[in-house]
Amino acid sequence: MVSLDDALAHVLERCEALPPVTVPAAAAPGLVLADDVVAAEAIPPFANTAMDGYAVRAADVAGAPVTLPVVAEVAAGHPADRALGPGEAMRIFTGAPIPDGADAVVMVERTERLDDGRAVRVGVAVDPGTHLRAAGEDLKPGERVLSAGDEVTPARVGVLASLGVAEVRAHPRPRVGVLSTGDELVVGPAPLQPGQIRDSNRPTLLALVAEAGFTPVDLGHIVDDEDAIRATIERGVATCDAVMSSGGVSMGDIDLVRVVLDRIGDMRWMQVDIRPARPLAFGLVSAPDGRRVPVFGLPGNPVSSMVSFVLFARAGLRRMAGHPPERVHVPRFRAVAAEPLTRRPDGKIHFVRVQVTAAGGDDGGLAVRSSGGQGSHQLGAMARADGLVVLPDGDGAAAGDPVDLLLLGEPLSAESP
Numbered sequence: 001m002v003s004l005d006d007a008l009a010h011v012l013e014r015c016e017a018l019p020p021v022t023v024p025a026a027a028a029p030g031l032v033l034a035d036d037v038v039a040a041e042a043i044p045p046f047a048n049t050a051m052d053g054y055a056v057r058a059a060d061v062a063g064a065p066v067t068l069p070v071v072a073e074v075a076a077g078h079p080a081d082r083a084l085g086p087g088e089a090m091r092i093f094t095g096a097p098i099p100d101g102a103d104a105v106v107m108v109e110r111t112e113r114l115d116d117g118r119a120v121r122v123g124v125a126v127d128p129g130t131h132l133r134a135a136g137e138d139l140k141p142g143e144r145v146l147s148a149g150d151e152v153t154p155a156r157v158g159v160l161a162s163l164g165v166a167e168v169r170a171h172p173r174p175r176v177g178v179l180s181t182g183d184e185l186v187v188g189p190a191p192l193q194p195g196q197i198r199d200s201n202r203p204t205l206l207a208l209v210a211e212a213g214f215t216p217v218d219l220g221h222i223v224d225d226e227d228a229i230r231a232t233i234e235r236g237v238a239t240c241d242a243v244m245s246s247g248g249v250s251m252g253d254i255d256l257v258r259v260v261l262d263r264i265g266d267m268r269w270m271q272v273d274i275r276p277a278r279p280l281a282f283g284l285v286s287a288p289d290g291r292r293v294p295v296f297g298l299p300g301n302p303v304s305s306m307v308s309f310v311l312f313a314r315a316g317l318r319r320m321a322g323h324p325p326e327r328v329h330v331p332r333f334r335a336v337a338a339e340p341l342t343r344r345p346d347g348k349i350h351f352v353r354v355q356v357t358a359a360g361g362d363d364g365g366l367a368v369r370s371s372g373g374q375g376s377h378q379l380g381a382m383a384r385a386d387g388l389v390v391l392p393d394g395d396g397a398a399a400g401d402p403v404d405l406l407l408l409g410e411p412l413s414a415e416s417p
């Protein structure tokens with residue numbers, strides 16, 4: 001038996017970030033930066049107004065109400081062609097550069113337009129700096145705005161655009177080949193013959209790979225034949241950054257993925273102290289071009305393969321995508337058991353499929369309930385689950401107990417934003 005932490009450490013030590021490439025910034029969302037990004041320009045590039053109103057000298061309106069002549073109009077993209085003189089005002093619109101000589105803006109709601117716009121009556125005194133956005137107030141030249149290891153999010157792609165950064169160096173999305181193994185598996189809607197079941201793991205794993213932000217590559221369904229499994233894994237290793245199989249890694253004679261990985265790779269077969277998803281075969285297989293390609297032999301039971309993906313494969317693949325070690329795991333939250341989540345002591349950590357709701361009450365937080373049958377073949381409860389509760393060895397949690405929760409998707413919320 002191997003502990004969860006040891007199994008994870010073993011996988012993570014062997015998954016290295018893919019060599020960075022240069023990509024257009026617009027294509028970078030979801031990728032992890034390989035270099036820091038330093039601002040070459042100030043944001044905002046010039047002092048501008050946060051409000052529609054009148055640019056003034058604060059000293060000129062100290063005795064408000066006062067009436068000032070309006071000597072120009074300044075709009076976004078159209079700077080004033082002269083400075084503001086003492087005792088003058090300029091009509092100004094949000095985002096327009098503050099004219100030289102002005103040190104404050106009076107919002108339009110505090111003014112009255114006079115004489116067809118040729119003058120303005122200012123109703124309030126303002127401090128210098130009022131409604132001004134200073135140059136460099138957001139970002140200063142020379143400031144590090146993004147760091148190597150940061151994922152490019154929509155906000156960060158906006159920062160890159162506002163700085164005029166056209167290209168970044170980032171780690172590519174891992175291409176992940178997925179195969180399923182098993183003589184009993186049928187692909188498609190054909191009627192089932194005795195003993196047959198449908199291949200559900202491959203579509204599930206392909207979808208998990210895509211959801212996690214990697215590129216899925218379908219390597220197909222392979223029968224329990226050593227040569228066929230070997231050929232497919234080798235094809236995957238040659239064309240992908242990582243390979244993932246389901247089935248064929250438990251104890252039986254026909255657990256051929258384990259046999260093949262042992263033969264062609266530097267493989268470790270683990271029995272992890274968890275339930276579901278106990279068996280895991282993980283190996284590095286050399287590609288023809290010399291790359292050492294991680295191969296995840298995930299268990300065949302549908303829930304086990306998903307949990308194994310979430311715990312091990314996703315973490316390893318996030319390392320390959322360039323995420324720093326502390327950001328590869330599924331986020332863990334505290335929640336409250338809304339009903340008993342019972343289990344028997346067996347030396348293992350259990351991952352219980354649960355539905356998650358807003359707990360309500362004064363302290364807010366999340367409440368969890370079992371999503372149904374907890375067998376490792378029962379995909380129904382997994383399909384209804386928003387998360388996995390981590391139950392340490394013991395008798396489980398009583399109603400009202402705090403529990404650790406791995407969120408799989410977005411929890412249902414009782415409130416609108």
Ligand code: AMP
Nearest residue numbers: 180182199200201202247248249300301
């Ligand atoms: P194995 O690890 O190959 O012995 O498979 C364990 C269990 O998972 C068996 O009940 C298999 O029939 C089932 N199983 C294996 N692969 C799949 C798959 N791709 N889709 C659905 N069930 C599977």
Ligand code: MG
Nearest residue numbers: 181182247248
């Ligand atoms: Mg099998």
